[in-house]
Amino acid sequence: MAELTLKKAEKKASTNNLRRKPRLGETIIQGLLFFCGFFSIFTTLGIVYELGKEALLFFQMPEVNLLATLTTTEWKPHIGKFGIWPLLNSTLMTTFIAMTIAIPLGMSVAVYLSEYAAPRVRNTLKPILEVLAGIPTIVYGYFALTFVTPILREIFGRDVVQIYNTASAGLVMGILILPLITSMTEDALSAVPRSLREAAYGMGATKLEVALQIVVPAALSGIAAAIIVGISRAIGETMIVAVAAGAGPNFTFNPFVGAETITGHIVRISGGDLSYDSIDYNSIFALGLFLFCVTLVLNIISQTIVRRFREVYE
């Protein structure tokens, strides 16, 4: 009798396969969640489509030609000259200045926090650096213009350093990027297993030798990724250069004179009332597309480095 009931139950279970029972509610919810996940693809497509479309219109305008844009050194929309080099050059200059500050400082801070600092010091310093990362960039712009620029002018002379200059914007941008590089580098350093350090100490290495010759090389992929992300951030940084680096494209290698970066130019052009389908309107899309592509490539490189060259221990 008992056997029979069991068999019946088994049979019932097999016809009533719970796992396969279609549930409409569940399916709808899953569909909605998938839509949410897919939404970000729309954002990317939107960026590529809109920016690409308007950039194409820009290059179709009679005044513009791609070759001249890439090779000439004058950006003067009112007389139909669209050479990207003045803008690109100052973007590269601010980025370079920022990175010469942010890379050595950021890595030193990371090594200090991860290898040297006592836990209590670390727990005080890390939140302070995080505050630095959380301050809006417009505040850094104010800082560059009202604090760093006057100091630069005191040091190098008022006639050498203009009120708006790329040096001050770059320096402050370095401070902005410092916490980013620090936190990514520190993550990479602390992922290096303890056993490697102990082995080095066992061989008689000093603390510095362990840090610089064992831990840093072991974390190199993470550090490289941090630097690339930092560069990408510096290229896309806007408000500091819009406030402090000056208005007006200027092809110069002198960091003490004003020169407009790509991002700064976009902000200044769109600050006024921009009429649709004007050449200015289309030009900001072309510049935006350029920024998007450059930062995208940098980010992909950084992710690839992390994935491919990560040293895996144990």
Next chain:
Amino acid sequence: MKEKLVVQGFANNLKARNRTGVIWHVIFQASTAVGVIALIALLFNVSDGAFGYVAYEARVDPDTLSVAGVPVEDQSKEQLVSLLQSTLSSGAYNKLENEKPFGSRPREEVYQLVVERIIKPKVVEVWNLWPSLTQADEIRATVAKDHPKAELEFVSWLTSDFVTRPQTSEPLATGVRTAILGSLWTILFTILLAFPIGVGAAIYLEEYASENRLNRIIQTNINNLAGVPSIVYGILGLAIFVRALEPLTSGEMFGLVNLTSENGRTVLSAGLTLGLLVLPIIIINAQEAIRAVPRSLRNASFGVGATKWQTVWSHVLPTALPGILTGTILAISRAIGETAPLVVVGASTAISFDPSSPFSKFTTLPIQIYQWTSRPQDEFRSLAAASILVLLILLLSLNAFAILLRNRFSRRF
């Protein structure tokens, strides 16, 4: 022992190695100090600008306005109203009366109007906090020499009035109420767009997505979007929300076209643009929070026969919620500080009326700071410093709230 090491060539450079170690230790410490000093310098710089001496000249000397020996600041409301009536042109007076009848205005407001419209204090020179404290006598001497008619006063640009007054073009009478309300309206739409979609996407990716090509693309795409410069989102917002969806974002679709809304450059467009900007950040933070929920919790739920969604809704989400909210608040504070995309989307420069609907023109706190910082006059720099303090206090309290939330509600497994 020592000898043996020397023989092996081990100890003879030990001293030098240790010395290098000490030098580098100092270098590392100094770099860390530089970071901290930069933060202190920044905060000092902002506070330095937000307080200090101001010398201003009145266009009309207040003493000449006193009636029967009663100075203007002590006069009754009726006296002040009649003063306004006699001094202003009848058109200007009627305009004020139409905006809000004088009968219903409190005395303070009428006095403000007298100051604004008749006395019209004009700033002639501004000093920062540091010189104001250290060289007060020299400042007094300078003012007495250069601007004999000017009055010198130590002011805090950041006052409760500054936070509650609408924006005007007069540096001494302006405020950031319009900008704060603009920021809040904008953030409201940012949250409405980014929070549900962000959490939904995180749930999908962590709980539902199987390991296949499409889902890998979605994940990579989100990581890449988090690294796109904010200004690119601004350009996207300009093309999509301001231009392509203009009927929606200007309120035309709902028959709500009024003077305050204009060609899609509205609070709604700004909020949605920032929503797209913070969406990847919210997704990544929420994913981390969901991943921290232990497998055993889900298995227990499945074990008692719950469906996938029941498990997610009743067990995974409640457990992950503090983490999700913390991550969202951090993303939102990033959105509050964003300036560049909103400039591109078309924040208005000078508006004095508060945003009242999704279709209002807007300005936000960071935009206001940008405007004032870009003006060459010192008094506007001081205003910028004061509004930076407002912004930083706002962000600091948001972050403190997020940390509180994390410490109070997060559970460890």
